[in-house]
Amino acid sequence: MKRFVPLIAIAVVAGAAAVATARHVIPVDTVSEAVKSEIRAVTGLDPVLRGPVSMSVFPARTMTFSDVALGEEAAGEPAVAVERLIANLRLLPLLVGRIEISDITLVKPRIAVEIGPDGHTNWSPLVDTLARALQPNADHTDRVLSFSEIRINDGVIAIRDPARELAETLEGVELSLAWPSIAKSFAATGHFVWHDETVEASLGIADFPMALAGRTSGLKFRFNAGPLKGGFDGTMSYEPSLKVDGTLAADAASLRAALRWTGDTNLPEGGLGRFALKATAAVNAGTIALSNLNAEFDGNVAEGVITYATTGRRLLQGTLAVEKLDLTPYVSTIRLVADNTREWDRNPIVLGWFSGWDADLRLSAARVRFANAQLGRTAVAATMRAGRLVVTVGESQSFGGVIMGNIALAKTETGADFKTQMQFADIDLEKVMTELFRIRRMEGTGNISLEMESTGPNVHELARNLNGSAQISAKDGALTGVNVEQLLRRLSQRPLSGSGDFRNGRTPFDKLNIALQIVQGTATIEDVRLDGPNVKLGLTGTTSIPAREFDLAGTASLTNAAADAGVAFELPFVVQGPWDDPVMLPDAQTLIKRSVPAAPLLDAVRDRKARDAIESSIRRLTGPTLDRNPR
Secondary structure (H helix, E strand, O other), X not given: OOOHHHHHHHHHHHHHHHHHHHHHHOOHHHHHHHHHHHHHHHHOOOEEEOXXXXXXXXXXXXXXXXXEEEEEEEOOEEEEEEXXXXXXXXXXXXXXXXXXXXXXXXXXXXXXEEEOOOOOEOOHHHHHHHHHHOOOXXXXXXXXXXXXXXXXXXXXXXXXXXXXXXXXXXEEEEEEEEOOOOOOOEEEEEEEEEOOEEEEEEEEEOOHHHHHOOOOEEEEEEEEOOOOEEEEEEEEEOOOOOEEEEEEEEEEOOHXXXXXXXXXXXXXXXXXOOEEEEEEEEEEOOEEEEEEEEEEEOOEEEXXXXXXXXXXXEEEEEEEEEEEEEOHHHHOOOOOEOOOOOOEOOOOOOOHHHOOEEEEEEEEXXXXXXXXXXXXXXXXXXXXXXXXXXXXXXXXXXOOEEEEEEEEEEEOOOOEEEEEEXXXXXXXXXXXXXXXXXXXXXXXXXEEEEEEEEEEOOHHHHHHOOEEEEEEEEEEEEEEOOOHHHHHHHHHHOOOOOOOOOOOOXXXXXXXXXXXXXXXXXXXXXXXXXXXXXXXXXXXXEEEOOOOEEEEEEEEEEOOOOOHHHOOEEEEEEEEEEOOOOEEEEOHHHHHHHOOOOHHHHHHOOOHHHHXXXXXXXXXXXXXXXXXXXX
């Protein structure tokens, strides 16, 4: 081994001497022109040298160009502006006086991509030139002769589309481009920084010359950023227009974080958590179509098709099917009633995310969870047009019956505009009232019809400005939390004995009809009729929706069959107080008249003040005191 060491040393010295000799034999200008010619042949870009040129042959054989511009100018700057371009030369060709480049490094380049109104870019002519150079039958002067790698160090890629007011910048670009000097394929791997996140990316094109010519070629793409990662495997072409087909996959721990990273800051509150997607993707003429879609949103798994238009106004269309749809994450932030109060919420309604896009979606689900409500098989259509969202329930088989109707919510300058028309047919009233309206006051089977509209900056103002109507018809049920029959029986026998604890019972009915007309937040009872086996009840009055209070008056009566001795007993009463704890008070004068000892008092007392004092005392005896200023 030792005898070979001197030979190796002699070879190294001889090589270094030969390289040094070549530097003097081959002028720098000649090397410079040769390098420029080869760069032009390989990339299709014509280098413009605007700074000094230097050459080094030992220990590395490099040609360094300072301040280099490549490609035609667009918007006042060249396609590529490079602080330093370093060409590494091959050793053996250099020894015989021939210039061949092994690889090129672009140090701090700025790559400008300008997109025109017709979709073409300032790179379109350069791509055409490169496509001709890479053709197998290209002339010798145009063919790729040498290097197969281009490295980009600390680069910047600036993309501008004035027509769509788009301006994006990729910074800290570190890429290695495997150029097709021998094989047909092209590959790029590395990383860059976009929106303050480092993106690891790789791109592979199976047949680069065919791709440059606009014909079909295999395409693979992978990326991994902080909030989002994904990949594509398929084919691409761009003649006569861009067309991409293949399999797309993506996932994110938080869809909200991923959308904010991509620049979408107007997002709804609630939901947009775990996200995963896999689909067959097709891109054609600015439209992205996803078929055989399998997507997961906040634990909901959907299948179907979706299309998204990227040109002009953004439009999302699709048809999706879900086995179990949980809407709780999306409605959990909606507050109708302020925390720890009995008042409607006064926080502003924010609908900024309604702007800038349109949608037309069809959704079917075997089961739907909506806050505390459980719905059955449901078909829903949602459309967004010009800042107005309309959700149409085609049919929901829920609560033992069917729900149909629509809800519309539109963004206004001052807040929101709300409209709804809903029909509930043959439903379980107890479940509907409890799960949807949080009211536990009714049992039975019936129908509900709602038609309402309002506008305002918050829920409280929506309640104040509410207009519309509501109708309820029920059968074979009961009013819960009140036992009218027990009250009437006690008062018919002992009018001044007190009302007792009757509010924990129930009042059965055969039929119940309720009709309300709502004007500016005040609901006026047009008709309330309850017909039961032992009790009949009628009611009139109003209820304030903003204040959430009752102010009602009615008459309750025992039927002839239920009354003692077959004599019907009628008792006027009032219902007043907050919705969640109203007070029912019987009419004092009626009770006095029914009482044998007390009835003469009404005739004996002619003074109004005295009469009112007696009535007040009787009220205290027969029922709880009403707090007329409930908190």
